[in-house]
Amino acid sequence: MADSARVYLRLVSAAIRSQLQYRTSFALDVVGMFFVTFLDFVAVLVIFHNVPRLGEFTVAEVAFLYALSSMAFALAEFGVGHLDALSEYVRTGSFDVMLARPRGTLFQVLGADFRVRRLGQLLQGAAVFVYAVSALDVPWNAARVGMVVLSVLCGAVIFSAIWVFVICIVFWAVEGREASSAFTYGGQFMTQFPIDVYSRWLRRFLAYLVPTAFVAYFPTLYVLDKEDPLGLPSFLRFSSPLVAVFAAIVAGGMWRFAVRHYRSAGG
Amino acid sequence: MIEVEHVEKRFVSWRKRGVLRRERREVSAVDDLTFAVERGTVCGYIGPNGAGKSTTVKMLTGILVPSAGRISVGGLEPSRQRIKLARRIGAMFGQRVQLWWDLPLIDSFELLRHIYRVPAARFRENLARFRELLELDPFLHTPVRQLSLGQRVRGELSAVMLHDPEILFLDEPTIGLDVVAKERVREFLLDVNRERDVTVLLTTHDLSDIERLCNRILMIDRGRLIYDGSVDDLLARYGGERTLVVDLEEPLPPLDVPGARVERVDGPRQWLRFRRDETSAAAVTAAVAQRANLVDLALDEPDIEEVVRRIYTSQPRES
Numbered sequence: 001m002a003d004s005a006r007v008y009l010r011l012v013s014a015a016i017r018s019q020l021q022y023r024t025s026f027a028l029d030v031v032g033m034f035f036v037t038f039l040d041f042v043a044v045l046v047i048f049h050n051v052p053r054l055g056e057f058t059v060a061e062v063a064f065l066y067a068l069s070s071m072a073f074a075l076a077e078f079g080v081g082h083l084d085a086l087s088e089y090v091r092t093g094s095f096d097v098m099l100a101r102p103r104g105t106l107f108q109v110l111g112a113d114f115r116v117r118r119l120g121q122l123l124q125g126a127a128v129f130v131y132a133v134s135a136l137d138v139p140w141n142a143a144r145v146g147m148v149v150l151s152v153l154c155g156a157v158i159f160s161a162i163w164v165f166v167i168c169i170v171f172w173a174v175e176g177r178e179a180s181s182a183f184t185y186g187g188q189f190m191t192q193f194p195i196d197v198y199s200r201w202l203r204r205f206l207a208y209l210v211p212t213a214f215v216a217y218f219p220t221l222y223v224l225d226k227e228d229p230l231g232l233p234s235f236l237r238f239s240s241p242l243v244a245v246f247a248a249i250v251a252g253g254m255w256r257f258a259v260r261h262y263r264s265a266g267g
Numbered sequence: 268m269i270e271v272e273h274v275e276k277r278f279v280s281w282r283k284r285g286v287l288r289r290e291r292r293e294v295s296a297v298d299d300l301t302f303a304v305e306r307g308t309v310c311g312y313i314g315p316n317g318a319g320k321s322t323t324v325k326m327l328t329g330i331l332v333p334s335a336g337r338i339s340v341g342g343l344e345p346s347r348q349r350i351k352l353a354r355r356i357g358a359m360f361g362q363r364v365q366l367w368w369d370l371p372l373i374d375s376f377e378l379l380r381h382i383y384r385v386p387a388a389r390f391r392e393n394l395a396r397f398r399e400l401l402e403l404d405p406f407l408h409t410p411v412r413q414l415s416l417g418q419r420v421r422g423e424l425s426a427v428m429l430h431d432p433e434i435l436f437l438d439e440p441t442i443g444l445d446v447v448a449k450e451r452v453r454e455f456l457l458d459v460n461r462e463r464d465v466t467v468l469l470t471t472h473d474l475s476d477i478e479r480l481c482n483r484i485l486m487i488d489r490g491r492l493i494y495d496g497s498v499d500d501l502l503a504r505y506g507g508e509r510t511l512v513v514d515l516e517e518p519l520p521p522l523d524v525p526g527a528r529v530e531r532v533d534g535p536r537q538w539l540r541f542r543r544d545e546t547s548a549a550a551v552t553a554a555v556a557q558r559a560n561l562v563d564l565a566l567d568e569p570d571i572e573e574v575v576r577r578i579y580t581s582q583p584r585e586s
Contacts, residue, residue: 014378017374018370093360100328100353103350263332265279
């Protein structure tokens with residue numbers, strides 16, 4: 001495990017050194033990241049200032065929810081965003097090279113490249129978080145701080161798991177990337193708004209089928225000490241670690257199943 | 268070292284039949300393949316394009332799972348023990364670059380050292396040896412994308428040997444290289460085979476690769492093994508006829524050279540065919556030089572495609 005972590009860091013550092021070979025492009029990447037992040041932040045502020053309430057939530061509360069989800073997603077993208085290149089690897093045969101090496105394939109794909117650009121969303125999420133916290137009057141204590149950290153981490157695991165699960169389509173249809181990225185980015189957009197603005201069936205879909213609700217909704221209820229407008233049992237507020245573990249196991253299983261399919265179907 | 272028993276690999280392909288209807292078809296890439304390769308053998312795995320060579324190599328390295336049959340490589344079952352096996356084999360897949368494209372060559376070696384968990388002392392020893400054998404020093408710190416093809420192949424060869432594999436799978440290791448570079452690659456392979464008793468399975472279209480390197484030939488066509496035996500036997504039976512093309516100072520009637528017959532005359536140029544087991548290119552050249560003033564010459568070797576065609580046409584075909 002520790003050895004794998006070291007190799008992963010080496011792979012990532014190799015990827016960053018590779019990008020530094022093209023200094024202008026790298027600099028543009030970083031500048032573009034800050035620019036887009038800033039615009040995104042402004043867009044979010046504009047929305048929050050024009051909508052007085054969403055469901056049972058005030059604007060600042062929604063911003064809090066958005067910030068948790070956004071940071072979790074950014075962290076997930078930080079780790080597994082490079083899965084987008086999987087179809088490329090399968091198509092060009094680089095995936096075969098990875099299979100011929102004595103390491104796990106998911107691990108190698110994740111380490112194969114790294115985009116500094118992904119820092120942007122993390123910064124943006126943090127900015128919204130600061131805005132939300134300053135607008136709210138949260139009675140901070142160790143448990144609430146812990147809940148914020150835990151929910152961002154668990155959220156990152158849940159998003160990563162969904163990402164891995166969905167990208168496995170690639171092994172059946174090499175050009176499947178578009179379909180799966182519509183799914184993951186769409187999923188994130190939905191968790192950024194409270195569940196009760198959605199219709200009943202969609203609510204069920206979100207809370208049960210896609211466990212992204214655990215990323216931000218339940219932790220927000222806890223930290224802000226709010227009644228659940230949906231009246232769901234309160235233990236759900238602490239369930240995100242379990243959901244994260246479950247999601248990771250399911251995604252890992254799916255990945256193994258998909259790779260086995262690839263290996264017996266041929267690339 | 269390598270055992271293959273009744274191995275089959277079928278792929279499913281879908282053919283369009285109208286807008287929504289598609290027809291399922293099974294295509295056999297490898298069909299009832301059986302062979303074994305002893306430790307320390309340099310084995311040429313040859314056949315025309317699309318014969319099933321790379322499918323076989325992918326099954327032997329654990330990248331693909333066979334549809335039927337049993338494979339054992341170094342006592343392991345590749346598809347089930349992929350990671351364990353990967354530590355003990357080295358694989359070079361033709362055009363696919365395994366080195367880090369934008370980084371200096373030495374960085375790729377360092378990364379592979381960690382991926383394969385090569386002990387630092389062993390790594391230094393191996394690297395020193397390969398730097399000498401393949402003369403890597405002039406470009407060791409050059410980004411891989413700036414290397415010439417020959418330099419890159421030398422880099423790739425070192426990369427697959429760093430973790431002391433017992434078996435090497437090489438796909439067209441000399442393709443596209445000039446004569447000097449080809450020779451250097453061959454020398455290297457012979458060296459590691461001698462020094463470390465490495466078993467090598469290589470695919471190639473180059474008959475001189477086979478002559479220089481291999482002591483065993485497996486030939487496949489359309490997924491079936493059509494020849495298994497020694498190189499000498501193969502060349503004597505199917506690839507024996509070589510052609511020496513000579514340019515003379517002036518047009519002459521067909522030359523009379525022992526062991527060779529003139530196949531074609533075009534002005535001062537003549538084509539002399541001779542059998543490998545009867546005479547040598549040197550003897551024929553000397554005989555020509557005695558009889559006429561030689562300006563230029565070239566030796567045509569039959570290529571694999573031709574040898575395969577001859578074997579194929581000489582075999583009773585199953586219907």
